[in-house]
Amino acid sequence: MKKPAPRKKPAPRRKPKKKSSWLRSTIIIVSILLVITAIGYHYRNGLAYYLGYKTDKIIKQEAEQKRLSDVRNFQILSKHQGKIAGIDVSEYQGNILWDSVKNIEGTFPIQFIIVRSTAGKNRVDAKFHQNWKAIKNQKIIRGAYHYYRPNENSLEQAELFIKTVKLKKGDLPPILDIEKLPKNQSIDSLKVGLKRWLKRVEEHYGEKPIIYSGESYYSDFLEEEFADYNFWIANYNFFVENIKDDWLIWQFTEKGTIPGIKGNVDVNIFNGNLQQLKFQTIGN
Template structure:
């Protein structure tokens, strides 16, 4: 008879795991972060001269490029103005020019006298230009021929926009006709709908001031959307292209630059040429 061999179970005792403290892990993380910060600072300090040179060079390069662009713009401005000797020269302004020192506003690029100024009065159906009244009074005190313009928003009610302009602008004898500034295409409506809205604004404003408004727009916008359907209106065209050197025969005004310098005004200014002399300009003012 075989004996049963009894095997006693051996209990294996495992060493208890060391508990990792939350703070110990946090300290380790901070230590790693601190190490990389010190490494970064050390590398930066070691190469400080090279970095300063690089950053200085980049800053100088940016300043140089800006100065060069301004120099090229100034050259073109003088060329255009020289080609239009005898034409009336003027500005257009808005609140974006900030507060203007009208006592100093006299010449463009220090050589060409400012004969007229267009001032933004309103935008859309609810926006009055914050500097309109001050600019209007300042230009009047300088004996400039003044005109007011409205920035048209295609997706807002045209008659409400006309009412806002009429409420804001009081034109008198000797002022330029009101101007409709249209630059954007509508969203969610057709071009035909846009043109109907423009017509409504123009007709409402003409009925109030008893004078036909002028339309301001870019040359491409004019050619593509307005030239045929609004041929019964006079146009003020914006084109800053370097190749464009003379005003077109069918343009009443030409905004040829947005980067001119005028004493009393900080930053760049838009400059415009009237397609005639000062006496001819007075001929189109309100009687």
């Protein structure tokens, strides 16, 4: 019996040469510096305003100065001075000092306020009635929105909104907020539910609702089948600086700072002037 031939030992693998960690770190640092420089140059006007305001005025009048929004907010609002600005709030803002809620950046007047009224089939915003009455007393155009839960009955959600919100002449039409995808149903089924909510609410108020959503959600699921509705679109992209023609309202930040309100606030731009906004209200 022949002895098996001895197996050849595999040739030792050569260790790959290590890339220079120093070179990689340098490239990353340089890239970051270039991005920061580009952003700083792009927002140079806003930065000049911000830094000048902080250094020249806050030292002498610190107690009287209003808190600033970030540089981008100032820049966006400055570019849309032919249009009007507003905010939206909910119970998450807590108790609001409404007499102080006048301007954004101490420069841009707040000319409409939208409040969350209801969510799903059984949730009334804890601050809705308080906020709703206070905004009326401030003589600011107001609107109410319902936060839609895709996995709950659409008609029950509509009835809750109708029961809770008493819209009057001069108020904005009812607003449906849809942001989430369903867990246990198809997109087609979701759209059927949305249409039922919209139809029931329109029948009750005699006003076609406005739909709120994020831009990607809008373009992916809503733009074609709900083209007859006006849209309030959320897009916080740092490099988006102008409202699009087919947006009725643009929510461009969730990090606004408003005197009289603790914490961050959503800030919006209406695609028109005050007269055009009044034309959108009930009874006009």
